Structure formats: structure tokens, C-alpha cells
Amino acid sequence: MIGHPTRTNTPGPSRRRPARRGTALPAAACVTVSALLLTACGAPGSSSGGGEEGASPITMGTTVSEDAINPLNKQYATFQFNAFDALVRQMRGDEEPQPRLATEWEQASDTLWRFTLREDATFHDGTPVTAEDVVFSFNTIIEEQFANASYLTTVTEVREGEDGTVEIETAEPDPLLLSHVGQIFIVPKAHWEEVGGAEGFSADPVGSGPYEITSFDPSTGVEYRAYDGFWGEAPATENVHVRYITDTGALSSALESGEIDIAHELAPDALEILDGRDDITVHNEFSGLQNMFQINAAQEPFDDLRIRQAAVAAIDAPAMIDALSYGAGILEDGQVAAEGVFGYSPDIERPPFDPDRARELLEEADAVGTPITVSGQARDTSVLESLGSQLDAVGFETTIEANEIGVWVEQFRNGTDADIFYRGSSYSGIFDAGRPYSFISSGERPFVEDEEWDALYEAQRSEMDRDQREQYLVEASQYVLDQAYVLYTYGRPSVSASASDISGVEFDDGLVVLLDGAVRNG
Numbered sequence: 348m349i350g351h352p353t354r355t356n357t358p359g360p361s362r363r364r365p366a367r368r369g370t371a372l373p374a375a376a377c378v379t380v381s382a383l384l385l386t387a388c389g390a391p392g393s394s395s396g397g398g399e400e401g402a403s404p405i406t407m408g409t410t411v412s413e414d415a416i417n418p419l420n421k422q423y424a425t426f427q428f429n430a431f432d433a434l435v436r437q438m439r440g441d442e443e444p445q446p447r448l449a450t451e452w453e454q455a456s457d458t459l460w461r462f463t464l465r466e467d468a469t470f471h472d473g474t475p476v477t478a479e480d481v482v483f484s485f486n487t488i489i490e491e492q493f494a495n496a497s498y499l500t501t502v503t504e505v506r507e508g509e510d511g512t513v514e515i516e517t518a519e520p521d522p523l524l525l526s527h528v529g530q531i532f533i534v535p536k537a538h539w540e541e542v543g544g545a546e547g548f549s550a551d552p553v554g555s556g557p558y559e560i561t562s563f564d565p566s567t568g569v570e571y572r573a574y575d576g577f578w579g580e581a582p583a584t585e586n587v588h589v590r591y592i593t594d595t596g597a598l599s600s601a602l603e604s605g606e607i608d609i610a611h612e613l614a615p616d617a618l619e620i621l622d623g624r625d626d627i628t629v630h631n632e633f634s635g636l637q638n639m640f641q642i643n644a645a646q647e648p649f650d651d652l653r654i655r656q657a658a659v660a661a662i663d664a665p666a667m668i669d670a671l672s673y674g675a676g677i678l679e680d681g682q683v684a685a686e687g688v689f690g691y692s693p694d695i696e697r698p699p700f701d702p703d704r705a706r707e708l709l710e711e712a713d714a715v716g717t718p719i720t721v722s723g724q725a726r727d728t729s730v731l732e733s734l735g736s737q738l739d740a741v742g743f744e745t746t747i748e749a750n751e752i753g754v755w756v757e758q759f760r761n762g763t764d765a766d767i768f769y770r771g772s773s774y775s776g777i778f779d780a781g782r783p784y785s786f787i788s789s790g791e792r793p794f795v796e797d798e799e800w801d802a803l804y805e806a807q808r809s810e811m812d813r814d815q816r817e818q819y820l821v822e823a824s825q826y827v828l829d830q831a832y833v834l835y836t837y838g839r840p841s842v843s844a845s846a847s848d849i850s851g852v853e854f855d856d857g858l859v860v861l862l863d864g865a866v867r868n869g
Contacts, residue, residue: 384626387639391835404570404586404851405865409611409798411858412591419484421491423635423776425589426569429862430471431532431554434462434481435525438856439687441633441777444525448476448533448555449513457811458521460528462513467578469664471559478507483536485515491545498777510555520809522816526777557582557863567591571862578864582863583851589862599844602627608849608867611860614840615673626847631813632786633677634841635857638730639772639783640721648717649766651726655831658767663700664836676837682824683772683775685785685838690780690807690820695828697835705741715742722748723769724755729767730750734834762792766827767834774857780820787832795832821860 353527355610413424418431428436435444437454449462468476485505488495501517501524517524532864538553552560562570573582582589590607592598593608595614599621602610610617648654653702667675677685681697684690709715719738723731728749735745748765750758758768772783784804803826809817827833851864 359392367846403867404588405584405609405862405867406588406590406607407609407611407860408590408592408601408607409600409860410591410593410595411612412593413544413563413569415545416560416563416569417493417545417549418534418546418552418554419488419495422494422497422530423859424859424864425860426560426687427532428478428859429558429559429571429587430552430556431534432468432476432556433514433529433532434464435529436524436594437529438776439457444529447529447866448481452525454830455514460515460517461508462512462515462528464511465578468555469576469578470538470555470575471537471553471576472535473576474535474537476533476555477533478513480536481505481513481533482507483539485531486535487534487539488531495531497811498530500688501550522807522809522811522813523777523779526779528549530776534561535678549645551741553644556726558590559588563679565591567746580863582864583866586743587600587865595697599753605846609843609852609860609865611843611854612858615671615675615840615841618673618675619846620845626842628847629842629844630840630854631675632843632855633857634839635774635776635778637677637679637683637685637772637783637838638727638771638836639683639791640723640734640836641768641770641786641794642832642834643768644767644830645764645794645796646764648712648714648719651712651714652831653708653712654714654717657712657714657741658704658738659698659745659831659834660701660708661707661737661743661826662734662834662836663737664697665700666732668837671729672837672840673731675779675840675842676838677840679835681828681835682780683826683833683835684780684820687781688774688778690817692821692823692824695821695824698828702741709742715745717742718744718746719766720748720761720764721767721769722745722755722758725751725770730836734767740854758783760790762790770793771774776857776859784820784827787827797830800826800830800832 351410415425418427432447434447434449436447444729448465448468450465452460452462455461464478471674483507489499499520501519502515503518504516506514535553539548542548542551557574558571559574560569561572571587573585593600598610599833601607601614601618618629621627642649642655644650666677668674681695721731721735731747738745772787774782788800803823807816810816810819841854845852848868851866852866
């Protein structure tokens with residue numbers, strides 16, 4: 348794309364966080380210990396490992412890699428859902444949470460939830476899962492401010508109740524509490540402390556899920572073996588290997604050659620490359636990631652509704668989907684929430700692509716030739732430039748800021764002077780419109796300062812009646828559309844593929860793959 352300058356920003360010197368406590372090893376030592384302790388059964392993709400001798404494992408290659416195994420400090424990762432467990436589970440499409448380590452739960456008051464634990468759940472070292480372990484896991488996340496602390500912002504106390512129950516108290520009614528609890532994975536307190544905390548645990552992980560981790564190397568992948576003490580249905584396949592293949596072309600080639608059985612998170616061009624092959628099935632699902640470009644309505648020029656409306660009318664999202672995702676992107680049809688996300692409304696219509704109307708609005712506002720800055724991540728440069736070219740075509744003069752991740756994170760957290768910001772939205776297992784809408788007026792320098800919007804957002808935050816809350820979310824969506832606070836583009840597709848003799852694997856949960864149903868047929 349041409350017609351507007353592009354700047355690439357890089358972060359300044361990074362600062363390392365000190366070791367947290369105990370005898371935690373430095374990161375470099377952790378990798379070495381991890382390799383020594385966890386790769387004795389062979390590198391991922393090899394035939395050695397747990398299970399019967401000569402058994403053929405299923406191998407999944409993925410472009411999504413992990414640098415550590417810490418379920419308390421990671422959001423929505425495949426290893427969490429296969430080797431660890433939470434009190435409840437609510438995947439995309441589940442209207443209600445499903446029992447996991449908790450068999451039942453009750454809302455004792457507007458702000459108090461009580462969970463009864465499963466008596467037959469054990470960790471992979473054979474010790475029982477107890478209320479003490481649950482309380483420890485929640486409190487460690489909060490105290491250490493691990494990544495999953497963002498799910499627990501309303502939680503004021505987690506404690507052991509009577510008869511081995513767990514009680515969670517919140518500062519206010521929280522309609523998403525159960526969904527958030529489903530993203531908190533439980534670790535054994537005694538083992539965590541014995542190995543010295545997060546880094547030692549990554550070298551010797553112990554969970555309670557259907558699979559135990561027998562091998563982990565951050566450069567190559569993870570090996571799983573079915574845990575014979577699992578409380579639920581046994582996995583369909585004894586051994587599953589996950590290999591990290593960061594290059595999407597190499598990932599596709601590995602599947603075509605039979606080196607792997609499943610290819611997870613391919614590039615969208617795989618829809619064409621693998622099309623028509625009888626021995627491979629290609630899957631295209633919503634990844635749970637959306638672009639969510641937010642307009643800075645708190646400053647000129649976008650404090651003028653007409654200029655915001657002009658920007659919205661300038662965007663040809665279907666053309667972007669065809670050009671950038673081989674037609675696989677999920678159209679944002681006038682609301683941030685995609686279809687299948689709670690709060691989505693089929694009655695809201697996407698504003699039409701109308702460049703003539705965009706020019707008229709700019710002329711009316713005497714804003715033709717207005718310089719604007721679009722800021723986002725360098726990895727999304729093609730999306731940023733496509734957006735910039737469309738805005739230029741109607742009369743804006745756009746500068747693109749393609750930032751390295753550290754700079755973008757700083758802008759996300761502390762604000763930016765950009766006129767349009769690639770906010771991005773990751774549902775991270777919480778497929779609810781309230782999650783992306785939490786960004787609309789948040790942060791040190793919010794892009795929206797609007798009391799009516801604040802009232803709409805607050806109304807859904809504490810509404811416990813599901814139907815009423817859904818209506819509040821729809822009203823919020825319509826208001827954001829009417830005020831043109833967001834540029835609607837598309838949700839990123841999740842393209843995966845599997846050999847035709849593999850079944851039992853679904854790809855409709857975004858970046859997470861549940862492996863316990865995977866089986867080789869014939």
C-alpha cells in the first residue's frame with residue numbers, strides 16, 4: 348500500500364522482574380532443567396514416551412508456542428485445558444458452565460459463591476485436589492498479579508468453607524464470575540512450594556487434567572500421556588505430542604508429508620493450498636481475536652461525530668477480508684461482538700461502505716485533508732496499511748505507526764495520542780461482549796468520555812439476570828454504532844487442518860484445542 352508514511356517504533360530497554368520467592372531458578376537455568384527433567388521420554392514428535400510400547404501417538408503441529416508451563420500466568424492455552432483443570436468449564440457455545448473440579452455450586456448471596464469439590468479428583472502425583480489447593484491457586488494469582496488476575500478484579504476473598512467447600516466473595520454482583528472461574532486452573536500447593544514457585548513448576552508441572560505432561564521444551568513442544576487416575580472419561584488416545592512449528596508454510600508441509608496428523612493455526616492461504624485433497628480436512632473457525640480499531644473521540648479531529656462517521660463509511664471490510672484472509676475473516680457486522688458471542692444481535696446492521704458519503708461528511712465538517720495517525724502492532728502492518736489506504740481514499744491524510752509489541756503494550760495500558768488505535772480484542776475463553784466493551788472508556792487516557800456510554804456499560808456489569816443483561820449489551824452495541832466509536836473490520840480466522848483418518852478434534856474454541864477426544868481411525 349502507498350499514499351501514507353509508515354513509522355516503526357521499538358521499545359526501550361527492558362527491565363527484568365526479580366525472582367519471586369523461595370529457590371526459584373533463573374529463566375535460563377529453568378530451560379536447562381526443563382530439558383533435563385521433561386525430555387527423557389524423547390522430543391515431541393518422536394515415538395518414545397508413555398503408553399504401550401509401539402503405540403502410535405497423534406502429533407499436532409501448531410504455530411502457538413509456550414515459553415513456560417505456568418497455568419496461573421497464562422490465558423486460554425491448550426496446555427491448561429488438557430493437563431490442568433478448573434472448578435468449572437464454559438467453552439464457546441456453552442450456555443451454562445459445566446462441572447469440572449466442582450460438582451455443584453450455589454450463589455449464597457449477590458456477592459458470595461460456594462463451590463462443592465469433586466471427591467475423586469487427584470493430581471498427577473496422586474495427591475487429592477483439596478480446597479486448600481484451590482484457595483492457594485486463586486490467591487497466588489492475585490498476590491503475584493499473574494496474567495489471570497485480570498479475571499479476578501471483582502474478587503475480594505477466596506477461602507475454605509465448611510465441609511471442604513470453597514467460597515468466593517466479590518465486591519459487587521459479577522455476572523461473569525463463573526466464566527472467569529473457568530479460566531483459573533488449580534495447582535497442588537505442596538508441589539508448587541516444594542519446587543520453589545513458578546519457574547520450578549514449569550520444569551516439573553503437575554496438574555489434574557486428563558493428560559499429564561511428560562515432556563516440555565519451549566523450543567520444540569509438549570508431550571502428553573493419558574493420566575490413568577483422571578476422574579472423568581479417559582482420553583481416546585494414550586499419547587499426544589504437540590510440536591511447535593512457527594513457520595506456517597513448514598506447518599502445512601509437515602501435514603502434507605504425513606509428519607504430523609493435525610496442523611493448528613495455519614495461515615489463511617492454507618484454505619487454497621490444501622483445498623481438494625481427499626486425505627486432509629481443512630477447518631475454518633472464529634479465533635476469538637478481533638481487530639477492534641477504536642477511534643479517539645476525546646480529541647480533535649474525531650471529537651466531531653461527522654468525522655467519525657466518515658471514517659466508518661470509508662472502510663470496505665469485505666475487501667479487507669478477501670485481500671488479507673483469503674475470504675476467511677469473520678465480518679464485524681456493526682458491532683464488536685461476533686456471532687456466537689453472548690450479546691451479539693442479528694438485528695444490528697453494519698453501516699454500509701459508502702466512500703461518497705464519507706467525502707460529503709468530511710467536506711461538511713471542513714476536514715478534507717485532515718492528518719490522522721493509525722497506531723497498532725508491527726505484526727499487523729498489512730491490516731494497518733489497508734485501513735490507512737481506505738481512509739486516504741476519502742480525504743484523510745494517514746500516518747501509520749507500526750509498533751513493536753513493547754511500545755504497543757505501553758500505549759494500550761497508559762494511553763496514546765493516536766487518532767485510531769488497534770485495540771484488538773481477545774475473548775480469551777470469555778465469549779461475552781462485555782469483554783471488548785470494557786476497553787471503550789478504560790485506561791489512563793480513555794478514547795471515550797461519555798456519561799451515557801458509562802451508564803450503559805455499568806448497567807450490564809452487575810446485572811445478574813441473563814436476559815436483561817443481554818438486552819443491556821445489545822443496547823450498548825447500538826450506542827457504540829450510533830456514536831461511531833469503533834471502526835468495524837473483521838475477526839481473525841482460525842485455520843487448521845487434520846489428516847482424514849483423525850477424528851474427535853474440534854477447532855471452534857479459538858486458540859485452544861481439547862486433545863482428549865482425538866483418535867486415529869482405521
